[in-house]
Amino acid sequence: MIQRDNIYLSIAAALIVTPASFMLTWFWLTDDPTLRPLGITERKLVNAGLVASGGPIVTTVRLGAGASLPMSRSDFEASINRAFDLYGLESKFVYASHPGSGIQITYTVGKSRIGAYSLRRAAEGIRPTADAFRMAARHSQNKINAKP
Incomplete structure (x- = not known):
């Protein structure tokens, strides 16, 4: 009986370990990091170039001449x-100046630029x-799933 249990245990272990x-x-x-068992992380996929980090x-805040944020x-x-x-x-923030007046806020994701918004419309x-x-993110996921 013990020998039979050992055979079943060995078969179960082989079925798990072999793949x-x-x-x-x-x-x-x-x-190819997608093949590493139990070791796929987003950072490894980005480093391998399989996922565009995007x-x-x-958030770029452009301050015009004499303009300042109403808060810190x-x-x-x-x-x-x-x-x-x-x-x-x-978001990460970048501050710059621009020749105009007022404050312009632009959001950048990869190559996409959204805005410019005034300070009052920044939430839009x-x-x-x-x-x-x-x-x-979906586009980069589709690149991974596409078959060559």
Whole structure:
């Protein structure tokens, strides 16, 4: 009876280990991170060029001559990031000057640029930016699933 249980246990272990061992061997031969068993991470796929990172969302704040934010930069960034947080996203910020007057806010996702918005209308660009981010993510996912 014990010997019979050992046979069943060995067969079960072989059924689990064999596919993983085969895929790990194939991963070592091809360096394709999608083949690594239980080791696929988004960062590894981006590093392998299989997923376009699309980069982070970049919020560019252009301050015109004499213009300033009505709050501190950290408070402004926190308020924009709270809005992006509703979509599970976050933004990095870049500040620049422009020759005009007033404040212009532009959101960039990969090669897509959304805006420019005035400070009062900055929130209107959050949803289109989140949509652009998701479309870029879906596009890069489709590239992975496409068969050569």
